[in-house]
Amino acid sequence: MDDVIIIGGGPAGLFASFYSGLRGMSVRIIDIQDKLGGKMQVYPEKIIWDIGGLAPKPCYEVIKDTIAQGLHFNPKVSLEERVIDIRKIDEQHFEVETAKGNIYESKSVIIAIGGGIINPKQLDIKDAERYELTNLNYVVQSLKKFKDKDVLISGAGNSALDWAKDLSGYAKSVTLIYRKSDIKGYEAMKKILSELNIDKLPNTHIHQLIGDQSHSKIEQVILEHTETKEKTTRVFDEVIISHGFDVENTLLEQSSTQVDMFNEYAIKGFGNTSTSVNGLYACGDIIYHEAKAHLIASAFSDAANAANLAKLYIEPQAKPEGFVSSHNEVFKASNQIVMKKYL
Numbered sequence: 001m002d003d004v005i006i007i008g009g010g011p012a013g014l015f016a017s018f019y020s021g022l023r024g025m026s027v028r029i030i031d032i033q034d035k036l037g038g039k040m041q042v043y044p045e046k047i048i049w050d051i052g053g054l055a056p057k058p059c060y061e062v063i064k065d066t067i068a069q070g071l072h073f074n075p076k077v078s079l080e081e082r083v084i085d086i087r088k089i090d091e092q093h094f095e096v097e098t099a100k101g102n103i104y105e106s107k108s109v110i111i112a113i114g115g116g117i118i119n120p121k122q123l124d125i126k127d128a129e130r131y132e133l134t135n136l137n138y139v140v141q142s143l144k145k146f147k148d149k150d151v152l153i154s155g156a157g158n159s160a161l162d163w164a165k166d167l168s169g170y171a172k173s174v175t176l177i178y179r180k181s182d183i184k185g186y187e188a189m190k191k192i193l194s195e196l197n198i199d200k201l202p203n204t205h206i207h208q209l210i211g212d213q214s215h216s217k218i219e220q221v222i223l224e225h226t227e228t229k230e231k232t233t234r235v236f237d238e239v240i241i242s243h244g245f246d247v248e249n250t251l252l253e254q255s256s257t258q259v260d261m262f263n264e265y266a267i268k269g270f271g272n273t274s275t276s277v278n279g280l281y282a283c284g285d286i287i288y289h290e291a292k293a294h295l296i297a298s299a300f301s302d303a304a305n306a307a308n309l310a311k312l313y314i315e316p317q318a319k320p321e322g323f324v325s326s327h328n329e330v331f332k333a334s335n336q337i338v339m340k341k342y343l
Contacts, residue, residue: 002026002076004310005096005106007083007251010038011062011296012284013112014070016303020110021073022322022330023311028076028104030083030096036070037063039114042139046162050295062296072334078104087256088277092314094257108310111275111282112303113251115265121243123154125209134217136209137240146171146238152221154206155242156183161193163240168196175236177204179226203227209239262288273306279313281306 004020006013009031020027035041044060051062071077081098088094092107120138122128128136140146140163151171153164156178164176176193181202183193193200207224210233211217218239224231249265260276262268267275267282269289275282283302285294292298304322311318326335 001105001107002028003107003314004110005030005094005104006110006112007096008038008112008114009036010112010114010284011040011066012299012303014066015300016110016112016283016307017070017075018072019304019307019322020310021075022324023307025311028078028106030078030081030098032080032082034080036067043159044141045143045166048296051297083251085256088279092279094279107314108279110306110310111267111286112284114285119246121246123206123241125206128209130216131209131211131218135238136218137238140240143167143170148172149237150235151238151240152177152236153240153242156180157242157244160242163242164198165192165196168198173199175199175201177201177223179203179205207231273302274309281309
């Protein structure tokens with residue numbers, strides 16, 4: 001039996017793993033994805049600004065460091081496993097069941113699933129799935145793919161606007177289409193886009209995709225005006241669909257162990273990362289509490305708090321907090337390795 005099971009391998013779950021290991025607890029991380037990093041894997045080249053003390057850098061750099069830190073104390077990691085139930089059997093005894101039929105046992109549980117399982121909304125056009133392996137994109141994993149290409153972006157949310165900004169001047173051309181008459185993203189981005197060389201087509205959506213002879217690559221896109229129904233045919237090298245995400249949070253709805261919710265999407269925190277179930281904690285976007293700030297940085301604070309509470313739940317006589325310092329003996333060997341990089 002592990003001391004802590006952490007459900008979710010994003011920034012909150014990974015720092016909870018690190019801090020739990022620092023406090024001498026055994027850890028298992030369970031995540032539905034095939035790799036750690038959580039939602040950060042959706043936008044690896046986005047520049048991250050909201051982590052205190054960290055200069056802005058591409059998200060893939062943050063992912064790399066966050067994963068390395070989360071695995072520092074060698075937690076068990078179970079990837080591609082969907083958690084379907086959490087059962088509290090007794091005090092300091094939880095069972096976490098996955099869709100594969102595995103049942104993992106622990107003394108406490110930390111939920112770090114962000115807003116739930118997210119999947120990009122698919123383009124609702126016949127045969128669109130044929131092009132997903134070539135030039136129909138739902139996320140931008142690397143800007144290099146779009147270098148000197150004619151790019152169409154469908155969508156006007158914050159992600160679509162971020163990609164339009166990042167690709168402007170890098171791609172050969174960027175065309176942004178959206179169904180409404182105005183862009184709905186945040187004001188600062190709308191001002192930035194107005195100053196960039198981006199072709200913006202309001203009241204427009206994709207009517208049809210025309211592929212090559214093998215139907216594996218998009219060669220032409222038929223656009224339709226949402227009001228006049230006028231159609232135009234354009235040629236693009238790459239098509240990016242940014243219509244938002246479908247969020248699935250059936251675990252909290254169907255779990256045998258029910259926690260109090262703040263709203264439809266967030267667990268109610270009781271002034272911190274504790275929940276209505278003793279021994280079950282939550283951190284990151286999935287929990288709301290009075291001290292909440294919606295930043296990546298706040299996920300780290302949540303995670304440390306959840307780990308400390310789990311430690312006190314398992315060992316009531318333990319110290320309230322861990323000793324995070326270069327003077328901590330658990331870092332002695334690692335400090336020497338790190339310092340060699342800078343000497």
